[in-house]
Every structure is written in C-alpha cells, then in structure tokens.
Amino acid sequence: MKNRKVKLMQGNEACVEGALAAGMKFYAGYPITPSTEIAEICSQKLPLVGGKFIQMEDEIAGMAATIGGSLAGLKSMTATSGPGFSLKQENIGYAALAEVPCVIVDVQRAGPSTGLPTAPSQGDIMQAKWGTHGDHPVIALSPTSVKETFDLTVKCFNLSEKYRTPVMLMLDEIVGHMREKIEIPEADEIEIYDRKKPTQDEVDTYKAYRVNEGEIVPAMASFGEGFHFHVTGLMHDEFGFPSNDADTADKLLRRIMNKISDNVDDIVMFEEEFMEDAEMVVLAYGGTYRSARSAVKKARAMGLKVGLFKAITIWPFREKRVIEIAKDQKKILVPELNLGQYVLEVERIVAGKTEVHSLGKVNGEAITPDEILAKIREVL
Amino acid sequence: MSSQLIKNNFRMDRLPHIWCPGCGHGIIMRSMAQAIQNLGLDKQKVCIVSGIGCSSRAPGYMDFNTLHTTHGRALAFATGVKLANPELKVIVVTGDGDCSAIGGNHLIHTARRNIDITTIVFNNNIYGMTGGQYSPTTPTNDFGTTAPFGNIDKAFDICKLVDGAGATYVARGTAYHVNQLTKIIEKAISNIGFSLVDAISICPTYYGRKNKKGTAVQMMNYLKDSAVDTKVAEKLPPEKLENKFFIGEFKNTTEPEYTEEYMKIIKKYQKER
Numbered sequence: 184m185k186n187r188k189v190k191l192m193q194g195n196e197a198c199v200e201g202a203l204a205a206g207m208k209f210y211a212g213y214p215i216t217p218s219t220e221i222a223e224i225c226s227q228k229l230p231l232v233g234g235k236f237i238q239m240e241d242e243i244a245g246m247a248a249t250i251g252g253s254l255a256g257l258k259s260m261t262a263t264s265g266p267g268f269s270l271k272q273e274n275i276g277y278a279a280l281a282e283v284p285c286v287i288v289d290v291q292r293a294g295p296s297t298g299l300p301t302a303p304s305q306g307d308i309m310q311a312k313w314g315t316h317g318d319h320p321v322i323a324l325s326p327t328s329v330k331e332t333f334d335l336t337v338k339c340f341n342l343s344e345k346y347r348t349p350v351m352l353m354l355d356e357i358v359g360h361m362r363e364k365i366e367i368p369e370a371d372e373i374e375i376y377d378r379k380k381p382t383q384d385e386v387d388t389y390k391a392y393r394v395n396e397g398e399i400v401p402a403m404a405s406f407g408e409g410f411h412f413h414v415t416g417l418m419h420d421e422f423g424f425p426s427n428d429a430d431t432a433d434k435l436l437r438r439i440m441n442k443i444s445d446n447v448d449d450i451v452m453f454e455e456e457f458m459e460d461a462e463m464v465v466l467a468y469g470g471t472y473r474s475a476r477s478a479v480k481k482a483r484a485m486g487l488k489v490g491l492f493k494a495i496t497i498w499p500f501r502e503k504r505v506i507e508i509a510k511d512q513k514k515i516l517v518p519e520l521n522l523g524q525y526v527l528e529v530e531r532i533v534a535g536k537t538e539v540h541s542l543g544k545v546n547g548e549a550i551t552p553d554e555i556l557a558k559i560r561e562v563l
Numbered sequence: 564m565s566s567q568l569i570k571n572n573f574r575m576d577r578l579p580h581i582w583c584p585g586c587g588h589g590i591i592m593r594s595m596a597q598a599i600q601n602l603g604l605d606k607q608k609v610c611i612v613s614g615i616g617c618s619s620r621a622p623g624y625m626d627f628n629t630l631h632t633t634h635g636r637a638l639a640f641a642t643g644v645k646l647a648n649p650e651l652k653v654i655v656v657t658g659d660g661d662c663s664a665i666g667g668n669h670l671i672h673t674a675r676r677n678i679d680i681t682t683i684v685f686n687n688n689i690y691g692m693t694g695g696q697y698s699p700t701t702p703t704n705d706f707g708t709t710a711p712f713g714n715i716d717k718a719f720d721i722c723k724l725v726d727g728a729g730a731t732y733v734a735r736g737t738a739y740h741v742n743q744l745t746k747i748i749e750k751a752i753s754n755i756g757f758s759l760v761d762a763i764s765i766c767p768t769y770y771g772r773k774n775k776k777g778t779a780v781q782m783m784n785y786l787k788d789s790a791v792d793t794k795v796a797e798k799l800p801p802e803k804l805e806n807k808f809f810i811g812e813f814k815n816t817t818e819p820e821y822t823e824e825y826m827k828i829i830k831k832y833q834k835e836r
Contacts, residue, residue: 208647209643209646209647211642211646232833237643237825239642240639240668244636244642244669244672249643251640254647255644256647257647273633406610406628406630407607407608407610409607410628411627411628411629412629413630413631415631416632
C-alpha cells in the first residue's frame with residue numbers, strides 16, 4: 184500500500200515539487216508573474232536539500248547562471264513568463280548548441296510585450312520552437328493539470344539529461360495558478376534519468392563532444408572533475424574547440440537535430456479519447472485542453488461524433504499520428520489561446536488531406552467549453 | 564621553443580592564437596597563467612569563463628576547465644558555475660565592451676554580491692573583433708568606425724564602477740608593466756570575493772590606426788609613459804598628472820563572500836530539517 188502524500192496545490196507549486204523529485208539542485212531566475220511562485224518556493228526548498236537558489240539581476244542572467252550550474256554538475260532550472268521568455272532566448276540557443284541539459288519553465292501570459300499581465304495565454308508555443316536564432320533542437324511539453332505539471336516537470340529533467348538539451352515546460356496561467364488535489368508519488372515510483380558521465384579512466388582520452396558507440400549524446404563531465412574540456416557557443420569539433428570547417432559545422436548541427444528527430448517515439452507523448460467513430464477531432468493542449476474535453480463530452484452527449492487528442496509533447500510534433508487522423512478524413516479543430524499558432528503546424532502536417540479549423544482567443548480569458556462546442560457544431 | 568609556463572598551462576595544439584600582430588592580449592593571457600602557476604592552484608579546480616570578443620578567445624588556449632559563453636554574459640554564467648560548485652576558482656576573461664556595455668548589468672551585480680570571482684578585463688578601448696567601433700572605454704573625442712567625427716560619449720572608469728558597486732579587490736595594470744600585472748592578478752585571485760583587474764591592452768590594428776597612435780611599440784611606450792602608480796601619484800603635483808592614468812591597487816578589503824554566506828544558510832537549515 185503506497186503512502187502517497189495528498190495535497191491541494193497550485194500548478195506552479197507542483198512544478199517545483201516535480202523538479203525536486205527529479206533531482207533539481209540549482210535554480211537561477213528573475214521574478215515575473217505568473218511564474219514567481221516557482222522562484223519563491225525554490226528559494227525556500229532548495230537549501231533544505233543542499234541545493235542552491237539565486238535571484239539574478241535579470242532574465243538573461245537567470246538563463247546564463249542556470250547553464251553554468253548545470254555545467255558544474257547540478258540539475259538546473261529557471262522559470263519565467265512571456266517577456267522573460269523572450270529575453271532568455273539567446274542563451275537557450277547556447278544551451279542547445281553546447282548541449283547543456285537544463286529546464287526552462289514558461290508560464291505563458293498574454294502578450295506581445297507586457298501585454299495583459301497576467302491573463303492566460305498560449306502565445307509562446309511558436310516561440311518555444313523558433314525563439315532563438317538558427318536551427319536548433321527543441322523539446323517542449325505542456326501540462327493540462329496540477330498532477331500532470333508534477334509528472335511533466337520530472338519528464339522535462341529526464342529528457343534534458345538524456346538528450347543533453349534544454350527542455351521547456353510550457354505552462355500557462357490557467358494551470359500554473361490553478362489549485363487541484365494532487366497525489367504525490369513516492370520516490371521509488373518516480374523514474375529518474377541522470378546524465379551519462381565519462382569515467383575517471385577516460386581523463387586523458389576524453390573528447391567532450393564525441394558520441395561513443397551506441398550512445399545518443401556525448402558523455403558529459405562536470406567542471407572540476409579533472410577533465411580539462413572547453414565549452415563554447417561557436418561551432419565546435421569533437422574536443423569542443425571552435426571550428427570554421429564547413430563539414431564540422433554541418434555534422435555538428437545535424438547531429439544535435441537528429442538526436443531529437445531520431446527519437447521522436449521516445450520523446451512524444453499524447454493521449455486520445457472517443458476516437459473510434461469520430462468524424463472530427465479536437466486537438467488541444469495545456470489549459471485549453473480542459474475546456475476541450477468538457478466540450479467533447481457535451482458534444483458526445485448530443486450524439487456528435489467528436490474525438491479528443493491531447494498533445495502533451497508540443498515539440499517535437501507527433502506527425503505520424505496526425506497524418507493517420509487526416510487520412511481517416513477526420514476534420515481537425517485546434518482551439519488555443521492565441522490567433523492560431525499550433526494550428527499552423529497541424530495544417531503543415533495534414534497538407535490538405537483533411538479540413539483543419541482554428542479557434543483562437545486573445546482577450547485574456549480562457550476559451551470556454553461552450554465556445555468550443557459552438558465551433559464543433561459549426562464545423563460538423 | 565615554448566617556455567615551461569606555456570607547456571604547463573596552455574593547450575599547445577590550439578596555438579598560435581588568433582590575435583593580430585602587436586596586440587597586447589597575449590601578454591595579459593600569459594600574465595594570468597603566470598599568476599595561476601605562482602599561486603600553485605590545482606588546475607582541476609580552476610574554471611576560466613569568457614564572453615565574446617577578442618579577449619574572450621583566451622580560455623580556449625588555456626588548459627583548464629574553460630567556458631566561452633555569449634556576449635556580455637560571462638559573469639552570469641560564472642556566477643552559476645561558482646554557486647553550483649564553490650570549490651572552483653572561477654576567473655572571468657572579458658573585454659571593455661563585453662563587460663561594461665552589453666554586460667554592464669552583470670558586472671555591477673556580480674560586484675555587489677561579492678561572489679568569489681576574479682575578473683580580468685582585457686581593456687583595449689575598442690571593439691576589436693567587429694572591426695573598431697567605439698566602446699564604453701574609448702576616450703571622448705577619439706575615433707572609431709562608428710565615431711567617424713569623434714566620440715562624444717564619456718568613458719567609463721571600470722575600476723571606479725566596480726568599486727562603487729561593491730567589489731572587494733580592484734586594481735589596474737597594463738600589458739607593458741607585466742611583472743606588476745602578474746602580482747596584481749595573483750592578489751585578485753587570492754581575494755575571497757569579487758575582484759577586478761582592469762588590464763590595459765593595446766589594439767594597434769583598430770584603435771591605434773583610427774587614432775594615429777603609431778606602431779605597437781609606440782603604443783607600448785605610451786602605456787609606459789602615461790601610467791602612474793597610484794602610490795606614486797599621491798606624492799606628485801597635479802601638473803605632473805595631466806594626461807596620465809593610474810595603475811596599481813585601488814581597493815583591497817574583506818567582506819562576506821556570497822557562496823560562503825549561502826553555504827551558511829544550507830548548513831543551518833538543512834540540519835534543522
């Protein structure tokens with residue numbers, strides 16, 4: 184019989200609990216609503232487990248210090264919201280190219296700019312993919328409940344450690360500030376992945392960016408362990424040293440892209456309900472999924488054949504499954520708290536094989552089940 | 564033949580460096596290595612962090628834990644490294660533009676925290692890597708590729724800036740006064756707290772050419788003739804100090820260090836749990 188703790192907590196609080204369960208020992212950030220509780224709770228809880236919290240002078244520094252903490256060997260996280268997410272982008276690209284595992288939480292609020300502080304939004308979904316310059320690997324997850332926030336934060340750490348890449352948790356103000364009952368799993372129920380490190384026998388032969396046979400990413404030493412390696416945001420060779428060589432650059436960028444695209448099955452999570460006879464599918468994520476589910480159940484009660492697809496992993500996109508849905512001639516509706524961002528990706532994947540509809544909202548209020556239901560009836 | 568100092572502290576296969584003939588940066592980098600060796604630091608525990616620019620290529624040549632970051636952000640990355648592992652001796656290599664323009668906010672706040680990081684500013688009064696634009700330490704009326712009619716900005720005194728912000732060790736040296744520079748860097752590294760050494764370099768290629776300062780040798784002679792030790796300066800009449808700049812130690816104090824203070828919190832509250 185498991186003796187799980189049952190608590191009433193906020194999404195933001197569950198995020199910290201998940202991070203601690205995953206082994207977070209370092210947090211650097213800057214206050215911004217609606218993510219601030221994450222910093223506050225980290226400042227309270229990290230020292231209790233021997234971890235470190237630091238409030239930096241700005242968002243950019245928060246991202247930089249998070250990367251520094253990870254290079255020194257600690258599982259590291261930062262959290263922010265819209266404007267801060269914009270400021271962190273350059274160093275997110277650094278972490279992607281230098282292959283530094285870390286977790287970035289974005290509790291999305293309505294933008295652009297200072298926008299509507301701090302009304303909910305899902306306006307940063309495309310920024311998560313394209314926010315930093317240059318091609319770069321992206322993993323982003325988006326939870327729909329407090330419990331899922333806990334679970335996905337653990338998952339974010341595991342994916343970042345496994346693939347040596349920054350991973351984003353795309354919360355939104357709805358889930359971040361919502362309070363729900365959550366049963367916290369016990370430590371032995373939580374799967375934890377720690378980065379693979381080189382052994383001490385490899386001190387003299389270690390190449391910081393060489394992928395060993397059968398591995399997905401290079402083994403990662405920490406500063407101070409005797410491996411004199413170099414880390415840079417320049418294109419680099421297997422030793423980590425800068426290189427302007429065309430082949431070296433091409434090989435490196437393709438390798439860090441492929442480590443994600445070759446492992447989509449391991450990374451992508453989604454859930455489906457009411458799909459068998461569905462003539463139409465509502466594809467939703469984050470806080471909006473909650474309204475979508477309610478709308479689909481109402482539609483079913485009315486005899487409408489509507490299915491539900493929950494995108495848990497936002498990036499990379501579950502292309503294979505969505506193509507199947509499109510081939511089955513099921514219409515797709517994407518409700519989201521922006522003027523149609525994720526729907527663009529759905530349209531790209533579907534490529535005209537079925538009808539794709541968008542339901543966007545940007546007035547700072549959540550999309551209601553009735554609004555989605557009305558759209559379902561219009562489309563069907 | 565390379566000296567033992569070079570063999571012991573540099574990645575021989577990464578040399579020669581990319582700096583222009585006559586650049587002062589190589590001298591300052593060597594001085595850093597000499598200081599580290601003189602102090603007998605454990606190489607495994609030395610982490611050298613840099614930003615972007617000519618200066619910031621230095622760590623790539625040095626055989627330590629090295630981290631070449633984004634423009635202006637070296638001190639923020641370094642803060643993360645140091646707090647995560649306080650055992651590391653963290654040294655930041657930066658330039659005048661990197662640390663006092665784009666990284667100015669990080670500079671004052673890292674100083675304010677008095678975190679145990681030693682910052683060596685390779686100060687050549689210009690953005691060299693991008694081809695000679697004026698920086699926050701380009702003197703007023705001097706020229707740069709973005710100041711074709713003369714620079715109307717006032718220059719930062721980086722030493723005064725970090726002194727005001729809370730650094731506990733502040734000094735200036737030059738690429739000409741090498742022995743003094745090495746000693747200053749040793750003292751800066753030994754200080755438990757935020758230390759900054761404003762190491763005046765020369766850039767004959769851009770700053771020198773734009774401002775008709777002559778050859779690298781002439782620019783070195785300028786450093787020799789214009790630098791006055793701060794201790795000597797106190798005894799000189801004002802007319803002897805015209806058009807001079809000061810070198811030597813400006814501040815050497817002891818204050819609570821950030822990571823030590825944080826470890827006290829951990830010790831206190833982790834135990835009580």
